[in-house]
Amino acid sequence: xxxxxxxxxxAVRRKDTPLCVGLDPFTDRIPALFGDAREDTSxxxxxxxxxxxxxxxxxxxxxxxxxxxxxxxxxxxxTARLLTEQARGxxxxxxxxxxxxxxxxxxxxxxxxxxGPKPGFDADCVTVNPYMGLDTLEPFLSxxxxxxxxxxxxxxxxxxxxxxxxxxxxxxxxxWRRVGEMLSGATQRLKGVSGWSGLMAVAGATYPEEARALxxxxxxxxxLVPGYGAQGAxxxxxVAGFVTKPKGLEGGVVSSSRAVLYPQAxxxxxxxxxxxxxxxxxxAAAAAELRAACAR
Amino acid sequence: xxxxxxxxxxAVRRKDTPLCVGLDPFTDRIPALFGDAREDTSxxxxxxxxxxxxxxxxxxxxxxxxxxxxxxxxxxxxTARLLTEQARGxxxxxxxxxxxxxxxxxxxxxxxxxxGPKPGFDADCVTVNPYMGLDTLEPFLSxxxxxxxxxxxxxxxxxxxxxxxxxxxxxxxxxWRRVGEMLSGATQRLKGVSGWSGLMAVAGATYPEEARALxxxxxxxxxLVPGYGAQGAxxxxxVAGFVTKPKGLEGGVVSSSRAVLYPQAxxxxxxxxxxxxxxxxxxAAAAAELRAACAR
Numbered sequence: 001x002x003x004x005x006x007x008x009x010x011a012v013r014r015k016d017t018p019l020c021v022g023l024d025p026f027t028d029r030i031p032a033l034f035g036d037a038r039e040d041t042s043x044x045x046x047x048x049x050x051x052x053x054x055x056x057x058x059x060x061x062x063x064x065x066x067x068x069x070x071x072x073x074x075x076x077x078x079t080a081r082l083l084t085e086q087a088r089g090x091x092x093x094x095x096x097x098x099x100x101x102x103x104x105x106x107x108x109x110x111x112x113x114x115x116g117p118k119p120g121f122d123a124d125c126v127t128v129n130p131y132m133g134l135d136t137l138e139p140f141l142s143x144x145x146x147x148x149x150x151x152x153x154x155x156x157x158x159x160x161x162x163x164x165x166x167x168x169x170x171x172x173x174x175x176w177r178r179v180g181e182m183l184s185g186a187t188q189r190l191k192g193v194s195g196w197s198g199l200m201a202v203a204g205a206t207y208p209e210e211a212r213a214l215x216x217x218x219x220x221x222x223x224l225v226p227g228y229g230a231q232g233a234x235x236x237x238x239v240a241g242f243v244t245k246p247k248g249l250e251g252g253v254v255s256s257s258r259a260v261l262y263p264q265a266x267x268x269x270x271x272x273x274x275x276x277x278x279x280x281x282x283x284a285a286a287a288a289e290l291r292a293a294c295a296r
Numbered sequence: 297x298x299x300x301x302x303x304x305x306x307a308v309r310r311k312d313t314p315l316c317v318g319l320d321p322f323t324d325r326i327p328a329l330f331g332d333a334r335e336d337t338s339x340x341x342x343x344x345x346x347x348x349x350x351x352x353x354x355x356x357x358x359x360x361x362x363x364x365x366x367x368x369x370x371x372x373x374x375t376a377r378l379l380t381e382q383a384r385g386x387x388x389x390x391x392x393x394x395x396x397x398x399x400x401x402x403x404x405x406x407x408x409x410x411x412g413p414k415p416g417f418d419a420d421c422v423t424v425n426p427y428m429g430l431d432t433l434e435p436f437l438s439x440x441x442x443x444x445x446x447x448x449x450x451x452x453x454x455x456x457x458x459x460x461x462x463x464x465x466x467x468x469x470x471x472w473r474r475v476g477e478m479l480s481g482a483t484q485r486l487k488g489v490s491g492w493s494g495l496m497a498v499a500g501a502t503y504p505e506e507a508r509a510l511x512x513x514x515x516x517x518x519x520l521v522p523g524y525g526a527q528g529a530x531x532x533x534x535v536a537g538f539v540t541k542p543k544g545l546e547g548g549v550v551s552s553s554r555a556v557l558y559p560q561a562x563x564x565x566x567x568x569x570x571x572x573x574x575x576x577x578x579x580a581a582a583a584a585e586l587r588a589a590c591a592r
Contacts, residue, residue, distance in 0.1 A: 067409065074377060109366060109367040164430050169467070170471075
């Protein structure tokens with residue numbers, strides 16, 4: 001199989017948009033059309049399945065947010081796995097947003113659980129936390145190398161408190177920059193023939209200046225950019241860390257969740273066909289907005 | 297209900313040992329007596345259930361390592377939840393080692409999943425990663441405050457690469473020390489009448505000097521000390537961050553996994569009664585060794 005980075009960048013080029021649909025099941029926002037998600041995980045499964053059917057037309061990548069599935073216990077966990085299977089079967093690339101990180105054998109367990117085949121998720125890529133050190137990333141990198149998968153490391157996140165630890169100054173540079181520098185060996189290991197690496201960096205859209213600075217440190221890493229849409233960043237901010245290529249900007253994917261899952265028109269839909277149309281419109285708009293931001 | 301910190305310290309005093317049994321299911325070490333753990337999660341469930349029956353006699357606290365359950369998919373996840381229920385039913389305090397961490401609503405999802413009632417784990421405490429900032433800990437703290445639970449934050453971990461990020465120097469002090477300082481507000485919020493706080497700090501036994509230094513920064517935090525036993529730290533190292541009280545040292549729990557789950561005598565056991573005796577001996581020895589280390 002091709003390297004994950006090559007598969008990802010090729011799929012993004014084919015869709016001509018870096019849009020990544022974030023799959024965040026909020027119990028109180030999933031429309032009653034699917035059943036009551038507060039009572040029944042089958043409503044979450046039906047909602048997710050319908051989202052994927054529409055998303056596959058507009059985006060190359062799906063990002064299930066595992067924490068929002070885990071709130072439903074093991075049934076939620078199983079639901080996330082089934083939806084991962086559906087999306088991959090439909091040709092989407094699945095980036096599992098699990099933010100795992102642990103030592104030695106436990107990290108191996110998480111790597112198997114997220115990137116490994118059944119009973120694992122068999123996701124294409126997983127988000128991991130670097131706080132515990134490079135040795136804790138190794139089990140993920142090693143599975144990724146063997147199975148043509150990717151690893152997305154939290155470097156500079158998009159939340160208001162992101163700077164508490166990430167911006168601490170170490171010899172004149174913030175911690176997040178040191179983390180980026182530390183990842184250069186791992187980045188080389190997951191490099192594809194496209195020149196891009198499957199060692200992705202999570203770089204929040206709410207901090208475009210920092211995404212640009214991080215790009216200097218990590219020239220080959222594909223970026224996973226959260227925070228576009230509901231978290232307030234513009235499409236231009238979201239692609240700030242991308243690089244100029246003959247066909248425009250490229251260098252990662254940009255995730256949108258709430259704006260494409262729960263747009264007002266979909267929340268007001270009276271039947272499934274109105275709901276489908278509203279979701280399709282929201283995804284098409286996000287895909288187009290990001291396409292335009294890259295075409296310069 | 298009493299504050300988590302009070303329940304924990306009282307339970308440790310009653311058992312007269314800070315031993316915390318780490319529940320780490322390794323597929324290739326679970327004895328064939330329980331079935332083949334590589335094929336069937338019911339072997340993991342039976343093994344875990346038997347471990348808890350013995351552990352409740354020797355230790356106040358159980359620490360299931362969620363990553364090693366997740367490698368079995370949703371059935372593993374469910375197994376960890378059932379074992380948590382069993383251990384709490386038997387009066388043990390369950391510290392779920394999940395090392396979660398995410399932003400806003402996703403962190404709320406993880407907080408519900410780990411500390412919340414069914415379909416959550418309803419664990420007494422959960423381990424969390426501080427890299428994403430204080431706002432990402434808030435949902436856990438808020439559930440902990442409401443439900444008399446605890447939150448154990450990774451500060452200085454026990455693995456070889458722990459220093460990659462945690463030891464970066466920020467104005468003359470390492471990142472882990474800054475993280476400890478940042479947690480003082482949270483520590484106050486989870487303080488019990490015992491004077492101890494349910495905001496626990498994960499402080500690796502393999503770095504006793506650092507546990508002592510961290511104690512100065514976090515005088516009221518209970519420590520969760522991993523790395524004792526198989527990871528090479530001595531009992532004296534493990535309690536290095538504890539403080540002197542009239543009855544000896546106290547201030548947290550010390551986790552042992554491999555040494556009490558897979559001692560040689562248990563691996564060689566020919567039947568269940570030999571296995572039970574071997575596990576009981578290993579746990580009694582660990583409990584006694586830590587008791588002795590505290591009695592000074």
